[in-house]
Structure formats: structure tokens, C-alpha cells
Amino acid sequence: MILARALDGRRVVRLSGGLQIRVGDLTTLACLLVAILIAAIASLTVGTTPITLGDAAATLWRGPGGGDQAFAIWEVRLPRILMGVLVGGSIALTGAMLQSLSQNPLADPGLLGLSQGSMTALMLIFVLFPTMPQGVLPLAALGGGLAVGILLLLLVGRGNAGGMAILLMGIAVETTLSSVTSVLVLYTPPEVSLALADWMAGSLFRSSWNSLATFTPWFALGVPAILLLGRSLRSYDMGDQMAMSLGENLPLSKPVILVTAVLLTSAAVSAVGPLAFLGVMAPHLANFISPTSGRGRLVLSAAVGSLLVICADMMTRAFAGDIPLPTGLAIVMLGVPMFILTLRLRAMRRMRRQ
Numbered sequence: 001m002i003l004a005r006a007l008d009g010r011r012v013v014r015l016s017g018g019l020q021i022r023v024g025d026l027t028t029l030a031c032l033l034v035a036i037l038i039a040a041i042a043s044l045t046v047g048t049t050p051i052t053l054g055d056a057a058a059t060l061w062r063g064p065g066g067g068d069q070a071f072a073i074w075e076v077r078l079p080r081i082l083m084g085v086l087v088g089g090s091i092a093l094t095g096a097m098l099q100s101l102s103q104n105p106l107a108d109p110g111l112l113g114l115s116q117g118s119m120t121a122l123m124l125i126f127v128l129f130p131t132m133p134q135g136v137l138p139l140a141a142l143g144g145g146l147a148v149g150i151l152l153l154l155l156v157g158r159g160n161a162g163g164m165a166i167l168l169m170g171i172a173v174e175t176t177l178s179s180v181t182s183v184l185v186l187y188t189p190p191e192v193s194l195a196l197a198d199w200m201a202g203s204l205f206r207s208s209w210n211s212l213a214t215f216t217p218w219f220a221l222g223v224p225a226i227l228l229l230g231r232s233l234r235s236y237d238m239g240d241q242m243a244m245s246l247g248e249n250l251p252l253s254k255p256v257i258l259v260t261a262v263l264l265t266s267a268a269v270s271a272v273g274p275l276a277f278l279g280v281m282a283p284h285l286a287n288f289i290s291p292t293s294g295r296g297r298l299v300l301s302a303a304v305g306s307l308l309v310i311c312a313d314m315m316t317r318a319f320a321g322d323i324p325l326p327t328g329l330a331i332v333m334l335g336v337p338m339f340i341l342t343l344r345l346r347a348m349r350r351m352r353r354q
Helices: 023-044 053-062 068-102 114-128 134-156 163-185 190-200 209-228 230-236 240-245 250-272 278-289 294-318 327-353
Strands: 002-005 011-014 020-022
Touching (some): 023 053, 023 294, 053 068, 068 163, 068 250, 068 278, 068 294, 114 134, 114 163, 114 190, 114 250, 134 163, 134 209, 134 250, 163 190, 209 230, 209 250, 209 294, 230 250, 230 294, 240 250, 278 294, 278 327, 294 327
Antiparallel strands (some): 002 011, 011 020
């Protein structure tokens, strides 16, 4: 590990194998991780059961046991926090990856129809096989997401289609599947449709150690794959023609990137439902904090996504009433003002440079 300066004059840490990381990116990542830790600790104290920081620390030290506080922390809040970290990071990673692939700053799993494909497959399972074991749900979601991904590749072509073509076809597929999902809700029993409505809005309410154990293997499989694709995504940021001139095999890398995105999206949707707009916001917020590309952009986007979901979930519990606020809605309420402010500050920064 060597501390040096890159060609643009910025300080970088050079690792073995030619990999280099900007010092500024490492500093930003460290600050985001500290913010995630602070938000997670604060989240342990928020809910219908009042718990102080001291009581939360003592309960964590004692481990699972009897009492309302132990149940609230070990069975409700801790699984939700961990699920929020993993799911938020997954969706933000997928959004950053799809934005590079389509060369469109608005691309995310929902806009391309991947989330809706997973939702439609899960809705079919809920309607036709309501007693299906929970472990099968990620596989069903993966099948639905893969079906949409394959359909997109068939409609636009594997390697020669531009990112705009993928985006437009994804919007068309998402709109069609959304209508199908709405029809399927009508065929579910009333007691099931209420739970489905909560899940379709995106919610950590039903997160548990079992659902966390089901999601974690998919996370552990998908995240390293995305980070390995960081170099290819950096080429895509410069356009398809430039990526080809740099030696990128478009007919091979595009399907691989899309399948990896489907893997994480499907697992996240089966665990908590779709978290709308998170895949768009997190990469832009990360890029505003520390402009970068490639693997650095992916890692920072994942950290911002995790932080947003934890804060949004804490907000849903702080203002909990008879009907809990969906996490997806809280993310929009929390993130959209930040997103708008980010865009405004970025525009002002460009005007000053001119």
C-alpha cells in the first residue's frame, strides 16, 4: 500500500494489482460509516417501547432474554436495522450500476421494470400458492426479474442498443407489469391484500431474523460481483463507443451486469418490497458528496443508500400510529428534499464556474 498522487493531482492509495483508491473517497466513506453507526444506535432507542441509550447498551450486552425492552431490541429493531443496511446498500448499488449501463441519471431498478418483474412473480405466488415457504420467495422474485431482464435484452439487442433504448423498453415493461400486479391484488383475500399493500409500498415492518437469513446469502453473492464489475461500469460511463474502444465486450458485459442487477433487486424486493426512488437518489447524493466513478461510486452509493433507509425506518417508528408509515414513503419524504437541494446546489456550482 503506497500513498501517491494520481495524474489529476489528487492523492490516492495504491494497492497491489494496480488498484488505486482516492484518499477523499476513503475519508467520505469513513464519515458515512460513522453516520450509519450513529443512526443505527439512535434507531435502537426509537419506537413504541421507550428505551434509553444506556438501557439499549445493557440489553445488547445481556443478549436476548425476557422483558419488553429485550424483545423490542432483539426481535424488532435490530433485525430491521440490519435489513435496512443490506437492502438500502443493495438497491443503491443496483441504481448506480444501471445508471452507468444505460448512461441515464434517472435509471433505477423500478424504472427499468426489474422490481416490477419480481413483484409480479411474487404476487402470482401469493395468489396461486399462498402457503409457499418463505425461502422460495427470493427464487420466485429472481425468476420474475430475470424474465424482465431477458425480455429487455431480446427487445433492444444484447450489445448494440444504446442506454436510452433499454430505458424506454424498461418503462414500457414496468407499466405493463404494474397493471398486471394491480389486477392480481383484486384476487387476494381481504386479510392478505392489506399485508400486500404494506409490502408493495416498501416496508421493513415484517423484517425478522428469518427474513434476514434468507436475504443475506443473496447479498453476499451479488455485492462482490458488482464490485468486480466496477471497471466495466467506469467504461460505460464514457459511452458505449468509448467502452468498445477501451476493449469492453459489450455483448458479454451488458447481460452480466443486468443479471447481477436482477439478483440484488429480486432479493431486496422479496425481503421488503420496492423502495421507490432510492436507486435514483443515493448515487446522485453520493456523487455530490464526493464525485467519483467506478468502484468508488458504487461503494459510496451503497453507504448513502444504507444511511437513508435506516433514517427513514427510524422516522416511521418515531411517528408510528395505528397504521405504520411505509418505509418507502418515508424514504421519499426524507430523500426527495435532499435530492432537490443537491440538484440546486450542483446547478449553482456550474453557474459559478461559467
